[in-house]
Amino acid sequence: MLKGKKIILGITGGIAAYKSAELCRRLKKSGAEVQVIMTQSGMKFITPLTMECLSEKEVITEMFPERRMVGTRHISLAQWADLVLVAPATYNLIGKISCGIADDILTTVISSTKAPVFFAPAMNVNMYENPICQQNIEKLRKLGYRFIEPGVGDLACGDVGKGRMAEPEEILNEVIKLLDEKKDLTGKSILVTASRTEEPIDAVRFLSNRSTGRMGYAVAEEAFKRGAKVTLISGPSDLNCSSGINLVKVRTADEMYKAVKKHFAKSDALVMTAAVSDFAPEKLSSGKLKKQETELSLNLKQTPDILREMGKQKGKKVLVGFAVETKDEIQNAKSKLKEKNLDLIIVNNPNLKGAGFEVDTNIATLIDRKGKAERLPLMSKKELAEKIIDRMVKLLKR
Ligand SMILES: Cc1cc2nc3c(=O)[nH]c(=O)nc-3n(C[C@H](O)[C@H](O)[C@H](O)COP(=O)(O)O)c2cc1C
Numbered sequence: 510m511l512k513g514k515k516i517i518l519g520i521t522g523g524i525a526a527y528k529s530a531e532l533c534r535r536l537k538k539s540g541a542e543v544q545v546i547m548t549q550s551g552m553k554f555i556t557p558l559t560m561e562c563l564s565e566k567e568v569i570t571e572m573f574p575e576r577r578m579v580g581t582r583h584i585s586l587a588q589w590a591d592l593v594l595v596a597p598a599t600y601n602l603i604g605k606i607s608c609g610i611a612d613d614i615l616t617t618v619i620s621s622t623k624a625p626v627f628f629a630p631a632m633n634v635n636m637y638e639n640p641i642c643q644q645n646i647e648k649l650r651k652l653g654y655r656f657i658e659p660g661v662g663d664l665a666c667g668d669v670g671k672g673r674m675a676e677p678e679e680i681l682n683e684v685i686k687l688l689d690e691k692k693d694l695t696g697k698s699i700l701v702t703a704s705r706t707e708e709p710i711d712a713v714r715f716l717s718n719r720s721t722g723r724m725g726y727a728v729a730e731e732a733f734k735r736g737a738k739v740t741l742i743s744g745p746s747d748l749n750c751s752s753g754i755n756l757v758k759v760r761t762a763d764e765m766y767k768a769v770k771k772h773f774a775k776s777d778a779l780v781m782t783a784a785v786s787d788f789a790p791e792k793l794s795s796g797k798l799k800k801q802e803t804e805l806s807l808n809l810k811q812t813p814d815i816l817r818e819m820g821k822q823k824g825k826k827v828l829v830g831f832a833v834e835t836k837d838e839i840q841n842a843k844s845k846l847k848e849k850n851l852d853l854i855i856v857n858n859p860n861l862k863g864a865g866f867e868v869d870t871n872i873a874t875l876i877d878r879k880g881k882a883e884r885l886p887l888m889s890k891k892e893l894a895e896k897i898i899d900r901m902v903k904l905l906k907r
Contacts, residue, residue, distance in 0.1 A: 510685050512540035517586060517622075519595035519615045520560065521602045522550020524665040525631035525674035529596055530555060532677040533563045539681065544569065544586065546615045548602070572614040583614060587622035592688060595619070596657075597631035597674045600642055606654070607645035623753050625687060629657040629680050634670025653730070653751025657683050693902045695736030700776040701729040702769060702815070704744035706762045708789035710807065711798045718784045719866040722746035724831070725782035727894035729754055732780075735898060740776070742768045744783055762786050762812035769815050778827035778901055781816050784866075788812060820850030827904045829897065832856040833865065842876050852904050853877055855897065863887045875900060 516536055520529045536543050545560040545568045557568035572583070587593075595602060595615070602616070611617040619626055628649070636642060637659060646656060657680055660673040675683075703725020707715040726748045729741040733754050740755040742765060750756055757772075759765045762785045773779060788809035798805070816830050830851045832842040835858055842856035857873045859865025864872040864887075871893050875883045877900075885896065 510539045511536065511688065514541045514688055515589055515591045516541045516543050516684070517590045517593045517618060518543050518545045518560075518564070519593065519598075519602075519619070520545060520547045520551040520555065521595060521597055521599040521615070522548055522553060523597040523599050523631045523674070524554060525597035526551055526554035528674055528677055530559055530563055532596055532680055533560060535677050535681045536684070537564065539685070542566075544589070546570070546586075546618060548613055548615055550599070550601075569614055572617060583617040584621055586618050587624070590618075590622055590624045592624055592684065593619055593622055593626045594629070594680070594684060595627070596629035596680055598628035600630075600632045600636045600639070603628060603630060603642060603645050603649070607648050625653075625655060627655045627657060627680075627684065627687065629674050630659050630672070631674030632659075632672045633664055633666050634668050634672045637672040638670075648749075651749040653733075653753070655687070690734060692736035694732055694898070694905075697737045697777045697905060698775055699729075699732040699737040699739050699901075700742070700769065700772050700779045701725050701732065701739060702742045702744075702765060702779075702781050702783035702785075703729065704746040704748075705784045706744045706765055706786045706812075707760050708762065708786045708812070709793050710790045711794040711796065713797050716786055716789065716809075717745075718786065720744075720784035721867055722748050723869060724871065724890050724893070725780070726750055727890045728780050728782060728897055731891070731894040731898045732901075735902075740772050742772070742783070744785075762789060762815070766813040766815050766818070769819065773819055773822070773826075776826065777905060778829065779819055780829040780897065780901070781819075782831050784833070785815060786812055814849075816849045816851070823850055827852050827901055829853045829855070829901060833859055835860050839874060839876065839882055842874070843880055846876060846878065851878075853897075853900055855893075 520526050543564040545564045547570050560568045605616050611620040657675045661671045662673050664672055704722030705718045705720040707717045709715045729739050733739045742757045757768050759768050789812050791808040791810045828851045832845050834841045838856050838858055842854045846854040854876050855873050857864045861872050863870045872887050873885050
């Protein structure tokens, strides 16, 4: 099941390190090539000799080995791996990665790899529930690192609670699941826009809308997970994305237009989820506008129509747009698809419960160039992202 897969197994200083021997044996038995890296504390719990016998490879423990290696070993290891699995992952290791610390060979490899990284935490319940640890896990999850939940039960220290490392069999199943994920966008470059734009009125005010970026970030993550090279052009948003995604931050519609133009030529597909402001103040007032005795009028100008412009130079690229409509949704979306030369349009009505901005779900209809509409039920934006990427894969094969 793991034939040909290259896995780095990181072992850190926790009692559960004894389970890593069994885990290594199972990974090998499933066909994986396993390179073990142990921290100095890890070696206090289980010997490199045991891991060497099971992995059939010399165990790596030093950043600066006495016998100097040629080149930068941490980079070649990071590039070699299809997956980095840290089991057990200590409180300390999780904290270090979350803070960007790379002070030994394991943390340095993790910091420099583009491969998925899996942590199997194992620690005392108070350490696991410590808000610092929980915040670190949350932060890393948002950055695309994955965690195999520890179990609840008797811990080695005598306490009872959550913190026991998942069993080797469960970890193996998770690894197989992850490495089995569809990689149907390998070799493709996907450009995604997300969130809103902000059009300044004066030094402190702007015109904008309620888009948070959740839909666009979900599309970017899904494309990335399925092997694409992803550039995400995002307006202001509080969201984080996987470190392997090329995130380009912009603020105004003009900035978004320039960024899309710059990356469009090298892309195979563009998914425009961003809610770009249609209008911007004609001129930016210097400083802060003073309170007026009388009414204030703002002159607005049209912002660039990014989708229309990209539609004109689309060629064989796949163009996917979004439409927010509160009336005659299907008809309006079909017109927009035609006008802007799109391949697929996703329309939703934000007035429906569970759809639109500031929620994790959506109710959408997918319409293709032939006018065929697929109405989808209420689903998470992640699930909708999967559906959109499924369609995109088919369109890219035309
Ligand atoms: C007997 C013993 C057991 C330990 N078990 C754990 C553990 O299960 N989880 C953990 O996070 N730390 C545990 N620690 C503490 C770590 O070994 C310590 O924080 C160390 O600095 C971790 O280093 P590393 O993350 O580089 O491997 C234990 C320490 C001792 C002495």
